[in-house]
Structures are given as structure tokens and as C-alpha cells.
Amino acid sequence: MASLSFWMHARRSLPRICVFVLAALLVAVVDPGLCMSEEIPGKSRPILVGGDRDYPPYEFLDQDGNPVGFNVDLTRAVAEVMGMKVEFHLGTWAHKRQALMDGDLDILQGMTYSEPRSRVVDFAPHTIVNHAIFARRGTPPVSNLDDLAGKQVIIHRSGYMNDTLAAKGFGKDLILPDTPADVLRLLSSGQGEYAVVAMLPGIYITREFRLDNIQQIVRSVATVRYGYAVKKGNEALLARFSEGLAILRETGRYQEIHDKWLGVLEHGRLRWESIALYVAATVSPLLALLGGSMLWTHILRKKVAERTASLTMAMEELSRNQRQLVQAGKLAALGTLVSGVAHEINNPNGLILLNIPILRRTQADTIRLLDARREHDGEFTLGGIPYDRMRQEIPRMMDEMHEGALRIKRIVNDLKNFARPDESMNKALMDLNDASRKAVRLVEPTIRKYTDRFTTNYEADLPLVWGNSQRIEQVVVNLVLNACQSLPDKSRGIVISTRHDQDAGKVVLCVRDEGTGIAPEHLPHVTDPFFTTKRDTGGTGLGLSVSAGILKEQGGCLVFDSVPGQGTSVRMELPVTKEDGES
Known part of the structure; x- marks a missing residue:
């Protein structure tokens, strides 16, 4: 049956796929230089694909610094079916948007369509994005974007809502961090009154970072198209991505990627509600049959409980004694191990406590050189993060490492005191x-x-x-x-x-x-x-x-x-x- 289903699907998809292949061959015949030119990215060199480093689940960097997300998987699939090479460059959205206009990137894999943007870039939408308003619990409610007038609103710098609210004249009240994750972190920490971000990234970020004091108060304040964008005039590259998207939709690959990254967030609640309805419909006819058996079972259970009460008490006493014996054994073993383990832990931990002040002094000396470079060359990245941000983060990381080492020292001392013999x-x-x-x-x-x-x-x-x-x-x-x-x-x-x-x-x-x-x-x-x-x-x-x-x-x-x-x-x-x- 699986094979039959596959061939039926392939039979339905084959005519459309053939149309795409014939179209590509026709382009090659009419203008061979278009396909063979060394200037076409993806043939002689990888296509430079830009995106946001912190816009889950669409595109973001994982814990190892690798690009992941719906947009990333979709781009890889398009490159595979079209025989192209791609190279991802994820960073702050404002920087990558400018890089496209400066020619440092070939394409952005996730940009929201708007009329003003269409004057400078060409679009190939691949999904729909809904934007929502978020606020801390207890914040007075609003019903639409116009209600945000005069309020302090946090939005993604250079994002769609930045353009939209600025056009409404809200510019003086806007707080503009670099990423959607930073938007919601600032809101959670007490800054601003409201935040406007795409709904799915908002849900993903609040769950991932456990921002429990934030709630979604207005859904779908804007529903817009979202997809690939190239600099105006680069129709050839956009056409290849559009063709790849069409092939993925026909073969079902697009839906697989969509369900992997967006399906749970978009439809999870509906599916659970449907399951609940099915379960209720199945269980209801059984309730009448179970009623009598439950009553009989209750009577038997009461009699058994009365007869086994003394046995239960004895078993509980035995279990308590066993737990005490196990705990006593653990404590005896702890006393034996602590002296050796404490020594092994304190030695490397002592090196950490000794080296951190040296690293602090080194960082203080280095910062002057890096500041000079910043003044001379402008913004640059350090460890994949903009220098201005890293300049603030390094001292904090040093403090965290020092506090962590002190915490290790305190725990070891507590263990040593616990196992210390009678004095x-x-x-x-x-x-x-x-x-x-x-x-x-x-x-x-x-x-x-x-x-x-x-x-x-x-x-x-x-x-x-x-x-x-x-x-x-x-x-x-x-x-x-x-x-x-x-x-x-x-x-x-x-x-x-x-x-x-x-x-x-x-x-x-x-x-x-x-x-x-x-x-x-x-x-x-x-x-x-x-x-x-x-x-x-x-x-x-x-x-x-x-x-x-x-x-x-x-x-x-x-x-x-x-x-x-x-x-x-x-x-x-x-x-x-x-x-x-x-x-």
C-alpha cells in the first residue's frame, strides 16, 4: 500500500515537475550564457544567504553556533533540488538587511513584505507571519496597534514593526533592541510597557527562556507575507529560489519542513482539542458499563483495605528502616570519599580562582586596544558577537566564573565539614x-x-x-x-x-x-x-x-x-x- 501511494503521488506531481525542468532547459537554450556565466552565485561560488541570528523558530543560531530553523532547512532543501551551493551568514537583522543593500549578501531567507520595501527589494514569499502584542501580566489591555500611541513599545530594530510603527509616528516612544529575543527579555525585566513581535517567535522565546511574567494580549495585529528577498534587479537568483520552492511544495518536502518547525506551535492546541473530543466520544459509551463494576470494586476494595491495614503498617515500617540503612551507608561512603575528592576538586578550582584576576587585568589592558580599533575601523565582531555587546558581556562572564568557583569552594567545604570526625x-x-x-x-x-x-x-x-x-x-x-x-x-x-x-x-x-x-x-x-x-x-x-x-x-x-x-x-x-x- 505504501508503494502504491508513493507512485500515485509521483504520478500526480510528475507533470508539474516536468514543466519546471522544461522551463529551465528553455532558459538554457535561449540564453546559454545565463546558465554558464561564472558570475552566477551558486555555480562558481556559494550563494551568500543572510538571516537573523535570534528569530526562532524561523532562523537562529543553536548552542554550538550553527544556523538552524525553518528558513535554514527550507533554504538547504531549495539548494539541494536546484543544485546550488549556499553559505549562511546569520547576525543582527539590521546589519544583515543593510548587507543585502550593500551587496555583501546575495539573498535574505526571511523578510516580511511591505509596499515600501518592495521599492528596493524583490520578494518570493514562502509563508505567512502573524504579529502579536505581548505585555507583562497585570498591564492594562489594548486591542490594536493604534492603542499603543503614547506607550513605551519594544520592537525589533529594522524589523517590519519598526517600519510600521515609525510610519504611524510612534518613533519617540520606541525601544529598539537588536533581536526579538532581546525584545521579550527587556519586557520581562520591567522595561517598556508593551512589545510587538511575530507571534510564533514570541511563543517560542517565552517558553524557551521561561519568561512566565509575559503573556500575549492581542493576536494577529498584522498578517503579512514572509519569504526570500533580493536586491532590486536580481530576478535571476530570485527565480531559481522560486522554482525550488515550487518543486518542494509539489513533492511534499515543504510541508515536512513546515510541520517540523512550525506545525507544533501553530496547530498543537487544535490537535489536543480534537484528541480530547475523540477520547470523550469513545469513553462515554463505556461509562454506563463501568458504573456497576466500579461500585462492586469499591465494596471489595474496602474489605481488602480493612484486612490488610496491619500488613501495610508493617511494610511501611520495614521500608523506613531500609531507607535509613541505605542513607547510613551513603553517609559512611561519603566520609571515606570526601577527603580525596575535595583535594582533587580544590586543586583545579584553585587554579580558576588564581587565574581569573589575571584574566581580568589582561582584559582591562586589552580593552584599550580593542576600543582603539573600534574608534578607527568601526563596529566589528568578537567571537561572533558585536564588539560593543561583548565589551559589556566579558566582565559579567568573569564575575560569573569567579562566583561559580567560589560556590564550588563553599560546597566542598560544606562536604568536608559534614564528613569531619569528632573534634x-x-x-x-x-x-x-x-x-x-x-x-x-x-x-x-x-x-x-x-x-x-x-x-x-x-x-x-x-x-x-x-x-x-x-x-x-x-x-x-x-x-x-x-x-x-x-x-x-x-x-x-x-x-x-x-x-x-x-x-x-x-x-x-x-x-x-x-x-x-x-x-x-x-x-x-x-x-x-x-x-x-x-x-x-x-x-x-x-x-x-x-x-x-x-x-x-x-x-x-x-x-x-x-x-x-x-x-x-x-x-x-x-x-x-x-x-x-x-x-
């Missing part, structure tokens, strides 16, 4: 107030970063406690850092206080914050090894576990009290030293 032999009489003050001095820059309201209230003449002062300082540091990271803004406060609980025979240090609090279901697990609710921001889940272990060595404990949305109080309790020097 009870280093205990001595210590003043908890003094240990707390030293810890606060260590993290004072971090405290200033997170809050403007940090206070301490140390009770005078606290009894001495028996313990390791440095390890107690580490516990206080961990508690203060956790409190800082829980604050939603700098207006929320942190208070450290100490007191002597004579009835319990303990000295208590309390760290209280006005942060987001801890969910009730998480509270019993906060000192479990590797348990953290801050995994995405670099939490390892070892800080409170290490702290609880340290206090256990000192004969003390940690007590947590938290109300979600109001804050958390953590009490560190240590036994008071007796007259004989023992706690």
Missing part, C-alpha cells in the same frame, strides 16, 4: 556571646546586603559553656546566612539574642528572622543531610545538618519554630558548665 578533644570553656560576635563580624558584608534591620541583644554575664569555639562560630554563621537568604527584601529584620535558662541549665542563642518561613511539612526535615528547598540557588542541604551534628558533639541541640510568611526562630541550646568543669 570533642578540642573542647574548652568558652563565652557564647564572644563566639557570636566573632561569627557576626565574619558575615557582616552579607548581612548588610540582605537587610537594613539587624540587631543583637546579648545578655550580660552569661555562664561559660564547654565546647569548641570555632565550631560554634560555624553554627552561628550558618544560622545567620540561612536567615539572610529567607528575607524577601531589605526592610525585613534579623535579631540575635542570648539568655541563660536557669531552670533548664542551658545557655540559649536565638536567631530570629522576618523571612518567608518554613512550610510545616518541611520543618521535621530541615536538619536531614542534603535536604534543601534552595537547590536552584545553590543550596547543598548540608549547612543545618552540619550545624546539628556540631551541637550534638557539644551536648547541645537546635530547636526550630516557624510560621510561613512571618518568619523563623532557631534556638541553639548548650548546657551550662558545672563547677567541676564538666557539662
Whole structure:
């Protein structure tokens, strides 16, 4: 059946394909020089095809810097059926559009048609593009482009909407980044009020970069033709691409490429709705039959549940014991591995931390030379990115690398502290107030970063406690850092206080914050090894576990009290030293 379908399709397509082939032969007979000329790109040299480096899913550069997208696959397919060589040059749209007019490119593979543009370029449309208005959630709605008058609108520089809104007199209120992705990133970050981009790239970019605070508020404010464009007068090259497009449409190859890149975004919702209708139509007749069986099953299930309740409890207890044994084995293995692994990680990480300041100084020296070149030669690219942008990005990348290396160092230190053996032999009489003050001095820059309201209230003449002062300082540091990271803004406060609980025979240090609090279901697990609710921001889940272990060595404990949305109080309790020097 597959073979029959293929031959029927080929039979239908053959007459039209023959027409294209005969037309090409006729051109060759009438004007042989047109086909044999060395000046025709695609024969003696590749055709230079330009496009936007950040306009998904039509055309963009992937993570490896390779051109991909609907336009790229379509151009490759056209070149294949027409026997042409192509070479892709993707960059900022404004630059590539100018490059076509300057003769540095032969063709643009994706340009929106407009009457003013048709005066300087010739078009061969291959698809239809709809433009939409996007805004941050909560932004007042609009219904069309005219409603954007007087508003700050972000649009793609030199794009179709740039031409359209400028013609409407909106020029003074327009924000013009280089790419559609930059348009939506700026909108998401709080700049501008609205953005107008092509609908499919807008959907693709918001999903890819998880710009959840942006929504599409008006669909299809403009529906326009989109396709190949050549400089006015280059009809021969445009004709070859038009012929290749016609062949791809007749053979079904165009539809395959279209469905690969655009089909899911254009029709995904409709298909799911159709599937839901089919499923509902199929399931409905079965519901009546299932009703009786479900009732009978419910009765049987209730009886089985009653008889197996005790067995279930036993199985749960067994499972819990097994998990504890597995975790104990993991922790034992961790203690063995940490010392060797920490050394292997710290050595290369130390090189990174050592080399980054050198690279920063080198970059600072190099930037003067590159600025001089920029002044003399104009804009140029560095690593495939315009120099003006790269000049801003390199220091940021240096900061990110330095912060990443410091994060690696902190994680390794947490692991080493977690696996560190009992240091009870280093205990001595210590003043908890003094240990707390030293810890606060260590993290004072971090405290200033997170809050403007940090206070301490140390009770005078606290009894001495028996313990390791440095390890107690580490516990206080961990508690203060956790409190800082829980604050939603700098207006929320942190208070450290100490007191002597004579009835319990303990000295208590309390760290209280006005942060987001801890969910009730998480509270019993906060000192479990590797348990953290801050995994995405670099939490390892070892800080409170290490702290609880340290206090256990000192004969003390940690007590947590938290109300979600109001804050958390953590009490560190240590036994008071007796007259004989023992706690």
C-alpha cells in the first residue's frame, strides 16, 4: 500500500515537475550564457544567504553556533533540488538587511513584505507571519496597534514593526533592541510597557527562556507575507529560489519542513482539542458499563483495605528502616570519599580562582586596544558577537566564573565539614556571646546586603559553656546566612539574642528572622543531610545538618519554630558548665 501511494503521488506531481525542468532547459537554450556565466552565485561560488541570528523558530543560531530553523532547512532543501551551493551568514537583522543593500549578501531567507520595501527589494514569499502584542501580566489591555500611541513599545530594530510603527509616528516612544529575543527579555525585566513581535517567535522565546511574567494580549495585529528577498534587479537568483520552492511544495518536502518547525506551535492546541473530543466520544459509551463494576470494586476494595491495614503498617515500617540503612551507608561512603575528592576538586578550582584576576587585568589592558580599533575601523565582531555587546558581556562572564568557583569552594567545604570526625578533644570553656560576635563580624558584608534591620541583644554575664569555639562560630554563621537568604527584601529584620535558662541549665542563642518561613511539612526535615528547598540557588542541604551534628558533639541541640510568611526562630541550646568543669 505504501508503494502504491508513493507512485500515485509521483504520478500526480510528475507533470508539474516536468514543466519546471522544461522551463529551465528553455532558459538554457535561449540564453546559454545565463546558465554558464561564472558570475552566477551558486555555480562558481556559494550563494551568500543572510538571516537573523535570534528569530526562532524561523532562523537562529543553536548552542554550538550553527544556523538552524525553518528558513535554514527550507533554504538547504531549495539548494539541494536546484543544485546550488549556499553559505549562511546569520547576525543582527539590521546589519544583515543593510548587507543585502550593500551587496555583501546575495539573498535574505526571511523578510516580511511591505509596499515600501518592495521599492528596493524583490520578494518570493514562502509563508505567512502573524504579529502579536505581548505585555507583562497585570498591564492594562489594548486591542490594536493604534492603542499603543503614547506607550513605551519594544520592537525589533529594522524589523517590519519598526517600519510600521515609525510610519504611524510612534518613533519617540520606541525601544529598539537588536533581536526579538532581546525584545521579550527587556519586557520581562520591567522595561517598556508593551512589545510587538511575530507571534510564533514570541511563543517560542517565552517558553524557551521561561519568561512566565509575559503573556500575549492581542493576536494577529498584522498578517503579512514572509519569504526570500533580493536586491532590486536580481530576478535571476530570485527565480531559481522560486522554482525550488515550487518543486518542494509539489513533492511534499515543504510541508515536512513546515510541520517540523512550525506545525507544533501553530496547530498543537487544535490537535489536543480534537484528541480530547475523540477520547470523550469513545469513553462515554463505556461509562454506563463501568458504573456497576466500579461500585462492586469499591465494596471489595474496602474489605481488602480493612484486612490488610496491619500488613501495610508493617511494610511501611520495614521500608523506613531500609531507607535509613541505605542513607547510613551513603553517609559512611561519603566520609571515606570526601577527603580525596575535595583535594582533587580544590586543586583545579584553585587554579580558576588564581587565574581569573589575571584574566581580568589582561582584559582591562586589552580593552584599550580593542576600543582603539573600534574608534578607527568601526563596529566589528568578537567571537561572533558585536564588539560593543561583548565589551559589556566579558566582565559579567568573569564575575560569573569567579562566583561559580567560589560556590564550588563553599560546597566542598560544606562536604568536608559534614564528613569531619569528632573534634570533642578540642573542647574548652568558652563565652557564647564572644563566639557570636566573632561569627557576626565574619558575615557582616552579607548581612548588610540582605537587610537594613539587624540587631543583637546579648545578655550580660552569661555562664561559660564547654565546647569548641570555632565550631560554634560555624553554627552561628550558618544560622545567620540561612536567615539572610529567607528575607524577601531589605526592610525585613534579623535579631540575635542570648539568655541563660536557669531552670533548664542551658545557655540559649536565638536567631530570629522576618523571612518567608518554613512550610510545616518541611520543618521535621530541615536538619536531614542534603535536604534543601534552595537547590536552584545553590543550596547543598548540608549547612543545618552540619550545624546539628556540631551541637550534638557539644551536648547541645537546635530547636526550630516557624510560621510561613512571618518568619523563623532557631534556638541553639548548650548546657551550662558545672563547677567541676564538666557539662
